[in-house]
Amino acid sequence: MLYSIGLLYLPVSTYTLICASQLGFNALFSFFLNSQKFTPFIVNSLVLLTISSALLVFQNDSSSGSTKVSKAKNAIGFVCTVGASAGYAFMLSATQLAFKKILKSQTFRVVLDMIIYQSLVATFVIVIGLFLSGEWKTLGKEMDHFEMGKVSYVMNLVWTAISWQVFSIGAVGLIFEVSSLFSNVISILGLPIVPVLAVFLFHDRMDGVKVMAMLLAIWGFVSYVYQHYLDDLESKVRNENVNGVSEVNVSFVGNENVNGVSEVSLVGRG
Template sequence: MEMMVQDQQLQNTDDGKVHDSNRSTNVIQKLGHPRFEKCKWWLRVSLYIIFLLAGQSAATLLGRLYYDNGGNSKWMATFVQSAGFPILFPLLFYFSTRKQDKLTNELNNDSHRTKPKFSILVFLYLAFGLILTGDNLMYSYGLLYLPLSTYSLLCATQLGFNAIFSFFLNSQKFTAFIFNSIVLLTISASLLAIDADSEDQTGLSREKHIIGFFCTIGASATFSLYLSLVQLSFEKVIKRETFTVVLDMQIYPSFIATCACVVGLFASGEWKSLDEESKDYKKGIVSYVMTLLWTAVTWQISSVGMLGLIFEVSSLFSNVIGTLSLPIVPILAVIFFHDKVNGVKFIALLLAVWGFLSYVYQHYIDHKKAKTDKSNGLGVSLAEVEIC
């Protein structure tokens, strides 16, 4: 009897090696274990965080570099924020052909999750593309008319806007710590607005500083609305759990935004000055092209990280991670672009970081509560444990 059991457990393969079928079964079971799935989830989230922070910081610095060395086209600066989407096609092809994605789609179909109508997807991508166009254009004006450190601090206000939109659109809780964060970020932005008179190192008038201020605030609000709407679309419309939907949500709206930028570039007449602009660029034509090219690439890396975090966690969490670049970009701006950091701006930075930490602490409280509920047998899913 023991010999029969051993014969069943040990099977000869074609190459003469002994294969332990029980061991293979155990490996498969371990791969599907909740702890292993949790590790994979953390790995994906960590990768998205790196993409978002590195891409956003590098793209912002390159955008400032374009303006400082003779670039002056707002539509070109807007164009490169979305025009890098073709670099995502290899990833889309790879993930679309994976068997795992097909298996996941089959499971989703079995769970009564049908794919949305083509017309609905077209409407979503078109609407998101136009929102991105307006948002990117406002960011371009803000980056042109404001010092980089001021611009970065104002971008932190999108965290407060996102809390408001998430409350109404994504059922996000509105706690005392979140309210505290919104107040601090609002005060921080107000201090920078009051201190606009001291921002004369760019050689621009006060009127242009005011335009840059309101454009950046408007862009932050629009971007926060965009994030909440994307999360709502993932949950209510698309209802598929594959990485391809993340890529689709980046590629197709970016294509629409790029087309809209081309129209704006020609309608505004800025295309006529691009040849002269490239020739007069302080660091040369090659540097001009490479600056625009890498700006486009880094924005796409940042966007994939942002959408990945929305898909895996929430729009609010994605925005919180995005504001981690808040202390990074101003420091780099002082080093590379010699931005001045006066007392008012330093206080604004401290208030903004304090507001960010309030958000982080609220996430910590929610995470701890979710773990307690799970240990009490309430059946909280992995996503609910990790989403704060």
Template sequence: MEMELQLQTTDVSRREKNSHRSTIITQQPQHSRFKKYKWWFRIFLYIIFLLAGQSAATLLGRLYYDKGGNSKWMATFVQSSGFPLLLPLLLYVKFTEMRNNDSPDTKPKVSTIFSLYVAFGLLLAGNNLMYSYGLLYLPVSTYSLICATQLAFNAVFAFFLNSQKFAALIFNSIVLLTISASLLAVNVDSEDSMGVPRGKYIIGFFCTLGASAAFSLYLSLVQFCFEKVIKRETFSTVLDMQFYPSLIATCACVVGLFASGEWKTLDNEIKGYQKGRVSYIMTLLWTAVTWQISSIGMLGLVFEVSSLFSNVIGTMALPIVPILAVLLFHDKINGVKIIALLLALWGFLSYIYQHYLDDKKAKADKSDGLEVSSETPFH
């Protein structure tokens, strides 16, 4: 009788353990699935921020010039001056990390970090100034297509600074984007829609091309500094890398505004603005806000995935802005521009597909490594 009771007790305890184990097994995939959905939601939100912010900021920048604005330094100033909007998010993230004791054991020297912020801030100011010249002298559709060369520059800089491999599809992407930009360089009919002389059109073209190269260099250098200098990539460090260089860039723009003498013409510019004083202020205000929305999206993608992925997603605005420019500013779309757009899209898709293949291979190698390690016996 006692033996039967012991067997029954053992059987009940075994069933309880199995039930508990099955509960854990079912709960873990659900928890993992929830985290995955949450991650994808954040990625989707950051992509929307980046694409919507970048597209709106570009169109508002063109609107400023179209309605009577003429100050290159003011157009440059608003691209970085919205950085105080990041302050609440930066303070919240830093407070959360302090509460969770996530601060690193070793930090780079303050002088090193300060030097990085100053260098990146000045690079950002020069980059924004070249973009301002591009928007002033080029139709938005042409400007956006030239900005697609950012991917080609990014591949080159990533090869030298971030050990990025040069695959056949990446090379194909660079060739296609170069041809696309070359077509726009010789497409001088584009200035007819704005009444811009050939000389200024060429200045706008090379300024936009230079800005694309400078921004790609900026992203590659930021990634390099995260890996080699800061050696840490938390959300707060990514926010710091946006906040403080933007502060330096804004200060540089203020100096440029006064040194160039453009500040003297701002009063007449406001009075002569076609839509009125309130519209002038709101155009500049929303340009600053939308650039920061774009920055939050870019920073989120840098933190969640990589700076390279953020750069690629930013280029997805390529087909959006020219279409909106045709509707809002009546930009001309001729055969050369259509061919340039198709070549740029082809180059973009080649770039995306190559990184999809690289990511797939990396995941396969990682899973093979886990299988080998799991089969290794414990000693």
């Protein structure tokens, strides 16, 4: 809802730039709530992904701000967009905290339960707002006036709902398997790629800004993945060292037992 209000009152360029700040909010919340460790590769990734998203401002300027709004509404849009970015980042970090401290289960069912409960709460709040505002009365008229027809209207709603659920499963699944920050990195990675896909799907004009944004996003993503590779390598070395020490201890204890038995046998024979 906050994102929608922000998009209603702000130019697309400003809105996109503020939305890119959610990665910074997520990093802040992850540090305090999830004990996220920041290495040079992770910081480099966050900076590059934020810059790549901010670059979209320049290619969106031509389509932004077709309607003028008052300064008061502009301020409301700014506050709502910042609140939405911070709120989404906090939700991701809180979800990771819930997995570790409350749910403590390693099953896919837990991921589905988390998505279902969050969606039920959101749906309940939105349905109440729909009826209290009286907008439910205009749904039929809205469908009739849809330029592409009623079938397209319904298909739009259905596939948007399905797409968001698939996104939710992926986002929460990444939080469950890796971290909330990694999940947000994947989400931000998609922002610069969308305009590039629009070139092939909708024949939009390709420019240097889109290419630069995509390359920076990929560079930032690779940097983050490389850090995970280093962490995984370090974890394997640590496990090998622990296993090696355990085998040495077992061997040492075994030799002590054998020597003890031999000594007892010798004493008995004497």
